[in-house]
Each structure stands twice: as C-alpha cells, then as structure tokens.
Amino acid sequence: MEQKFDAIIVGAGPAGCACAYKLAKAGLSVLVVERGKFPGAKNMWGGAFFGPTLGEIFPNFWSEAPVERYIARRKISLLSKEDCLTIDFSSHKYSQAPYEGFVLLRARFDQWFANKAMEAGALVASGLQADDVIKQDGRITGIKAGNDQMPADVVIACDGVNSLLAQKAGLRGELKPTEVKQGVKEVIQFPRKDLEQRFGLTGDAGMSWEFLGACTGGLPGGGFIYTNKDSISIGLVVQLNALAEKQIRANDLLEDFKKHPAISNLLEGGKLVEYSGHLIPVSGVNMMPGLYTDGFLVAGDAAAFVVGTGLILEGANFAMASGIAAAEAVIKAKEKNDFSANSLAYYQQILESNFVLKDLKTFKKAPHFLETQRIYTTYPEFVCDLFEKMFTTDGKPRKKLWPLLNESMKGRVSLMQLASDLWKAKEAI
Amino acid sequence: MSPTSIEDKLAVNKYDIDREVHIKFNESICQTCEKHPCVYVCPAVCFKLAEGHIVFSYEGCLECGSCRVACTNKAIDWTIPRPGFGICYEFG
Numbered sequence: 001m002e003q004k005f006d007a008i009i010v011g012a013g014p015a016g017c018a019c020a021y022k023l024a025k026a027g028l029s030v031l032v033v034e035r036g037k038f039p040g041a042k043n044m045w046g047g048a049f050f051g052p053t054l055g056e057i058f059p060n061f062w063s064e065a066p067v068e069r070y071i072a073r074r075k076i077s078l079l080s081k082e083d084c085l086t087i088d089f090s091s092h093k094y095s096q097a098p099y100e101g102f103v104l105l106r107a108r109f110d111q112w113f114a115n116k117a118m119e120a121g122a123l124v125a126s127g128l129q130a131d132d133v134i135k136q137d138g139r140i141t142g143i144k145a146g147n148d149q150m151p152a153d154v155v156i157a158c159d160g161v162n163s164l165l166a167q168k169a170g171l172r173g174e175l176k177p178t179e180v181k182q183g184v185k186e187v188i189q190f191p192r193k194d195l196e197q198r199f200g201l202t203g204d205a206g207m208s209w210e211f212l213g214a215c216t217g218g219l220p221g222g223g224f225i226y227t228n229k230d231s232i233s234i235g236l237v238v239q240l241n242a243l244a245e246k247q248i249r250a251n252d253l254l255e256d257f258k259k260h261p262a263i264s265n266l267l268e269g270g271k272l273v274e275y276s277g278h279l280i281p282v283s284g285v286n287m288m289p290g291l292y293t294d295g296f297l298v299a300g301d302a303a304a305f306v307v308g309t310g311l312i313l314e315g316a317n318f319a320m321a322s323g324i325a326a327a328e329a330v331i332k333a334k335e336k337n338d339f340s341a342n343s344l345a346y347y348q349q350i351l352e353s354n355f356v357l358k359d360l361k362t363f364k365k366a367p368h369f370l371e372t373q374r375i376y377t378t379y380p381e382f383v384c385d386l387f388e389k390m391f392t393t394d395g396k397p398r399k400k401l402w403p404l405l406n407e408s409m410k411g412r413v414s415l416m417q418l419a420s421d422l423w424k425a426k427e428a429i
Numbered sequence: 430m431s432p433t434s435i436e437d438k439l440a441v442n443k444y445d446i447d448r449e450v451h452i453k454f455n456e457s458i459c460q461t462c463e464k465h466p467c468v469y470v471c472p473a474v475c476f477k478l479a480e481g482h483i484v485f486s487y488e489g490c491l492e493c494g495s496c497r498v499a500c501t502n503k504a505i506d507w508t509i510p511r512p513g514f515g516i517c518y519e520f521g
Binding site: 035037040041043105106107108109110127128129161177180186228231233241244245247249250251255258273278 | 433435437438439441442445464466468469470472473474491492493494495497498499501509511512513515516517518519520521
C-alpha cells in the first residue's frame with residue numbers, strides 16, 4: 001500500500017514552503033509536490049519582498065537566503081509620455097537589520113525555501129504534477145499525480161493563481177479577466193559596478209522603483225524596476241481585460257516603457273538574460289474562493305491573497321502568512337484527528353485575526369477604484385505638466401502656484417472630478 | 430538596449446520543449462470570435478492571426494494562463510506541459 005502522509009502540499013512557492021516547514025517542524029509527515037524541475041522553475045514575480053513574516057520563521061534569513069539586495073531606497077514615479085516626477089524615499093531604518101524589504105529572484109529563493117522545509121523533514125518531490133484530488137465520501141483524501149494516487153489526511157493547495165486543484169476541489173470557478181493583472185518582466189544584466197553607479201547604490205543596498213502613468217499606455221497597472229546584485233528586473237503589471245479590450249500587448253508596452261526618456265539611459269549596454277510572464281490575482285476578497293473544505297485548504301495566490309493599492313502590490317508576504325496559518329490549523333486538526341471542514345475552519349479564524357484577511361478587507365474597495373482610467377492618464381500628465389510649469393524659467397512674468405495649478409488642470413480634469421476621485425481614493429486606499 | 434523582438438526575448442529563456450502540445454483550442458469557436466483576445470494577452474505572442482485564422486505555437490509558452498482567462502468564449506483547453514517540460518526560469 002502507498003505511504004499515507006499527514007499532509008500533501010501542492011506547490012513549492014512561498015505559501016507551500018512556509019506551510020511545509022511549519023508542519024515538518026511540528027513532526028507531521030509532509031509531501032510537497034512541485035511541478036517544476038526544481039522549486040521556483042515555474043515561478044516569477046516583480047522581485048520586491050516586504051514584511052516581517054519570513055523573519056518570524058527564520059530570524060536573520062538574509063544572511064543565508066539568496067537575497068539579491070536589501071531595499072534601501074523606494075522610489076515612486078509618475079510618468080507622462082516624456083516627463084517623469086519622482087519621489088525618492090530612503091530611511092536609515094531600511095539599511096539596518098531586520099530591514100524593511102529585499103529584492104529576490106524566485107528561481108533562487110524558492111529553492112532555498114524548499115531546502116529549509118526539507119531540512120525540517122518535509123519531502124519535496126519536484127517534477128511531479130498534481131492533476132486532481134481524490135474524493136471519498138465527499139471528502140478529499142489525497143491527490144492524483146499521473147497514474148499515482150497519493151493519500152493524505154489533508155491536501156493544501158498552494159498551486160498559484162491558476163490553481164487547478166482548488167477548482168477540482170470545487171472551491172473555485174474560472175478566473176475572470178477583470179480579476180487578474182498580467183505581469184511581464186525582463187531581467188537585464190550589467191557589470192555590478194555600472195549598476196551601482198547608475199542607480200546610486202553601494203554595497204548590498206538596493207532599490208525598488210514603481211511607476212504609474214504612461215508606462216502602461218494609460219491602462220490600469222504600473223511599472224517597476226528592482227535592482228538585483230548584477231542585474232535589474234524591469235517590468236509591467238497590466239489589467240488583463242484592458243489588454244484584451246484595447247488589443248494591446250504588454251510586451252509592446254514594456255518596449256515603450258524601456259524607451260521612456262527617464263529610463264532608456266539606465267538600460268544602455270545591458271544584456272537581456274530572461275523574459276517572463278505571470279498572472280496576479282488582484283480582486284482581493286471580491287474573488288476569494290472558499291478557503292477550506294473536508295480534508296482540503298487553499299493558500300497563497302490560489303486563494304487570491306494579494307493586496308494592491310496602486311502603489312503597492314504585495315502577495316508573497318500574504319502567501320507565507322497564509323501557509324503558516326494553514327499549518328497551524330492542520331497541526332490542531334491532527335491533534336484531534338479531525339480533518340473535517342468544521343475542524344479546518346480554524347484556518348480562516350487565524351487569517352481573520354492576523355493581517356491577511358484584515359488587510360484584504362481594509363482594501364476591499366481598492367480593486368474597483370484602481371480601474372479609474374484617470375489614475376493612469378490624467379493625473380500623471382497633470383502633475384508632470386504642473387511641475388514643468390513650476391520649474392520653467394522662460395523670461396515671462398512668473399505666476400503663483402494656484403493659477404499654475406488651474407492651468408495644468410484645464411482641459412484635463414475639473415475641480416469637482418478631482419474632489420470626487422480624492423474622496424474615492426480616501427475610501428479605497 | 431537589445432533585443433526587442435519577442436522571438437529574441439524568448440530565445441534567451443530556457444525551455445524543455447515537449448513534443449506534446451499542452452494547449453488546444455477549438456478553431457470553430459475562434460471563427461466566431463471578433464476580438465481574439467488570445468492574440469493580445471499572450472505575453473509570449475504564441476497566438477497570431479493569419480488570414481482570419483488563429484495560428485498557435487506552444488513552444489514559447491510561459492504557462493501564465495492569460496489565454497485561458499481572457500478567452501471568455503471558452504475555446505481554449507488550457508493545461509500545463511507534462512512534468513519536466515516547458516519554461517524553466519533561472520531568475521524568476
């Protein structure tokens with residue numbers, strides 16, 4: 001007879017690895033099934049990772065994990081077609097342990113994280129695809145992978161945004177184009193010294209740089225540049241339905257973004273080493289599937305645990321926290337030897353008491369607000385225009401700020417509209 | 430800063446290409462489709478429109494699922510390549 005595991009986790013990403021580590025540490029028998037050749041082989045993200053969750057499991061993880069750089073500076077830019085207004089924030093706290101954030105590359109980081117789970121006693125099987133769940137008397141009792149049946153007391157779906165398993169378990173329907181953004185990214189290599197000089201960095205300090213406006217051609221979304229050790233990750237995140245409706249390709253937008261006057265010089269001489277694409281669930285609680293059923297839990301992107309406010313878009317921290325919460329619920333279920341939905345409901349209680357569901361609920365209205373076209377067209381253009389007027393010395397008598405403001409707004413947006421959008425922003429983000 | 434064409438971009442990626450096609454689509458539904466979202470949403474430009482027909486090449490697929498989500502006519506039967514095949518990111 002096949003070996004029965006206490007828990008089978010599908011997907012060795014941030015949610016799956018965090019869950020596996022916690023369960024293995026507690027002495028449960030754990031199998032992680034990963035479809036990639038190695039953990040991380042199928043995964044990509046922008047690259048900036050924030051929050052304390054990982055540090056809570058592995059204090060000082062940055063001294064052993066393959067982090068590219070700690071984030072010492074955070075820049076935010078509004079782009080019009082040719083101009084750019086940037087806020088460049090650095091804090092001395094950012095450059096000291098425990099640090100605020102890191103730039104990470106998934107193919108390297110996920111392998112490290114999966115190794116930590118293995119060291120703790122979990123079995124990680126790469127190159128194995130979970131095709132379906134095993135159902136017996138209405139409860140899930142394992143997974144099917146190819147011709148194999150693998151039984152377990154509980155299955156935890158950490159298989160990402162496309163989660164086929166949550167669908168097979170009947171917890172989730174099809175994703176809608178309005179519920180996801182598409183991320184496209186290039187990793188571009190430079191000699192380390194050149195990169196540090198260009199981006200004003202020294203040592204292991206790094207930078208996260210987010211963009212709003214012309215980079216997405218006015219479509220809902222944004223751009224990013226993150227500095228790795230000797231490369232940058234540059235990319236865009238764009239609402240999927242907008243690409244379909246406007247018949248625009250994210251890759252074409254990325255090409256335009258790379259040619260923007262504020263960016264193009266920074267990329268000179270760089271060598272493309274990878275091009276990647278991925279979907280991000282962005283509708284938060286509005287699209288959240290059922291989180292548990294008999295013998296089954298859903299965590300990470302599979303559960304749509306992502307929060308976006310226009311200027312931030314965070315998922316990995318939520319993925320890890322949900323993986324940990326799932327582990328806690330399973331450990332408790334194991335003590336009672338009760339893996340029913342009723343028992344596993346504790347998972348949702350944990351998520352409601354920590355930041356995961358609180359943040360998702362706080363920003364419940366953000367996805368709808370972020371569909372406002374003006375955020376990506378009118379406002380970046382208006383702000384860039386205002387700054388251009390303020391900084392232009394053309395020999396004509398100068399005007400005060402208020403008349404300049406009115407001039408920049410004229411034909412773009414009315415005071416009423418601005419007030420209304422600000423009110424919506426206040427409510428949403 | 431080069432390269433810029435999608436072919437050149439995909440050429441730097443590491444793939445283990447399966448002989449089995451992992452994404453299939455129902456051409457008769459595509460014939461009734463007006464906007465062909467697959468052509469625009471695929472980040473690897475796997476779907477192209479040629480003389481009114483969808484031409485599909487699966488080799489460069491990044492396995493993101495965009496085509497599956499965007500094709501609201503449900504013409505696409507989306508799966509992932511068999512284990513060990515498909516995109517293999519080195520950076521991610």
